[in-house]
Amino acid sequence: MSIGAVLLIVALGLAIVFGLMGVINLAHGELMMLGAYTTYVVQNGAGAMGEGASEFYIFAALPLAFLVAALTGLVLERGVIRHLYGRPLETLLATWGVSLILRQFIRSVSWSLVIGLVIFCVLFYGGRWILQRQYNWEQLRRLANPVVLMLSGAIAIVIGIVINQSGNTTLSRPWFSARNVDVTAPSWLRGGVSVSGPFASQLYWAIGVGVLTFFVLWILGYLIFIRSERTITESLDNERVVLISSGLISGIVALLTLFTDYVPRPEWFSSGTAVQFPYARLFIIALTIICLIGVYWFLNGTAWGLRIRSVTQNRKMSACLGIPTERVDALTFALGSGLAGIAGCAVTLLGSVGPNLGGNYIVDAFMVVVLGGVGKLAGSIVAALVIGIVTYLIGSGTIALLLTPITALQPVTDFFTFFATTSMAKVMVFALIIAFLQWKPAGMFPQKGRSVEV
Known part of the structure; x- marks a missing residue:
């Protein structure tokens, strides 16, 4: 999360x-x-x-x-x-x-680099300001800009080299x-906070039930209301209604499952590990x-x-x-x-x-934007949670661990065990995103714009 x-x-x-x-x-x-x-x-x-x-x-x-x-x-x-x-x-x-x-x-x-940058900015913008006041800037722009740029850069570089060669480690380090x-x-x-024992297994089960309920409701809402563009309410668009309703219902189902066993946990489901909340x-x-x-x-x-x-x-x-x-x-x-x-x-x-x-997060962030839908806040929320949770469940081996007691699903367990590393989990998540975008190229929540162009 x-x-x-x-x-x-x-x-x-x-x-x-x-x-x-x-x-x-x-x-x-x-x-x-x-x-x-x-x-x-x-x-x-x-x-x-x-x-x-x-x-x-x-x-x-x-x-x-x-x-x-x-x-x-x-x-x-x-x-x-x-x-x-x-x-x-x-x-x-x-x-x-x-x-x-x-x-x-x-x-x-370093301090020498900062001093050089300050000198460059003062010379470059100061030189442009003086030329604009003293001469016809429109006629000099094409020639003056590169000349002032090169002179300012050369002076700043020379001063930086002098500082580095002075032996003052405070300025050059x-x-x-x-x-x-x-x-x-x-x-x-x-x-x-750490939670272990039967309650940890029940917590894992409740989270899984809640996530699954959310996606089932969202897919049904998309097929019934968003895709068909039927009007649910005049005050909110269909996407927000479906998202809010799916979130509320799935949250209620998860809480009921956690505290009242609303969706009974099967005997084979046991996390075997404590739930950590740093x-x-x-x-x-x-x-x-x-x-x-x-x-x-x-x-x-x-x-x-x-x-x-x-x-x-x-x-x-x-x-x-x-x-x-x-x-x-x-x-x-x-x-x-x-x-x-x-x-x-x-x-x-x-x-x-x-x-x-930055390189560790930029690709995942772009995947969130593309999966959720360009310019859609709700889409970014859902996509970020999906990518983060699915990557963790696959990469940590949680899915493989939960499926281990079911002997009939041994091939599926071996499949998820193979992807039970952070790097391989990202490969699988990206493959799933590509497959999803083949179905919905504009993402889960496509941007709806208005245009007057013919």
Whole structure:
């Protein structure tokens, strides 16, 4: 569940950006990495302030990780992506290049590099400002831009080399290098609750019954109402009604199964292992719920959220109505990037982080967006939970373990035993997603837009 929760936060940003602008941002994982390293820096700073501050550093790290990733995303959108709209291949290559740059930046960032970047920005933008005031900028733009860029870059590089050759290790030593760094969770997030014995088996059975009930109800609702477009209620669309109803009914069935044996557990079903509830993972799930509520409120309850939804459905019509689509693009990209930063902060509670952190989640996050449906919040929620839970059940060997007592299903047990590793479980999950997309290419919740184009 916690892995699915992290995937959901990452995929939320991707779904918003991809749904609005059609941009496949391969640097999204590196924005997540920036959030993780921001958390590492905040933890070290809090540790230097005393033990009391280090107990609550996570509450300072979350907004700072959001801001760092959001500002980086805003610069990326204003400086690179806005020049490549409508050119998906160039956008793909550009964001991939940015991901490599950010990854190498984390490996080699030092005071000398920061000083060089500041000098470059001052010279480049200052030079442009002076030329714009003193001369006819429109006539000089094509020549002045590359000249100022090369001169500013050359001066910054020379100053950086001089600093590195000065022998001052404080200025030239990398802050992080290529090694992974560990972020220690606060003491109140360590440990957890363990459930064992018959109740653990009953809990596993109740969760399985609830998940199965949800998917059966959702498939039936899709076939009966969503696909046929029959109107259930005037206030909500069919997709939300089916999703909410399936979730409520499956939750009730799971609770009844857990406490009253509503769906009797067969004798062969025995998990044999205790159920662990680490506090850190419960915190991640709670954080994900808060992010979901916040994003839903922003998109549905604020003026800018309504503008984002309008541009997502029809960009040209929104522009005709006076909506500043460029500012909407910038805000949306910053919001999606900030969510990636929050996901990076959450990941630090699960283990060490390194420059290659983003690559471990970006493919799964794209699968969540594609499976759930581009631009659909409900689809991202369901898809993230499905991918996270199914990957865990297959990769941990839980399914193979549960099927072992049934001798008639030995071939099926051997099949799931073969895939009982994390890497092989991902292969199987991706194969299932590909098969599902052959049936529904637009995902579980396809985007419905309005168009005035003939």
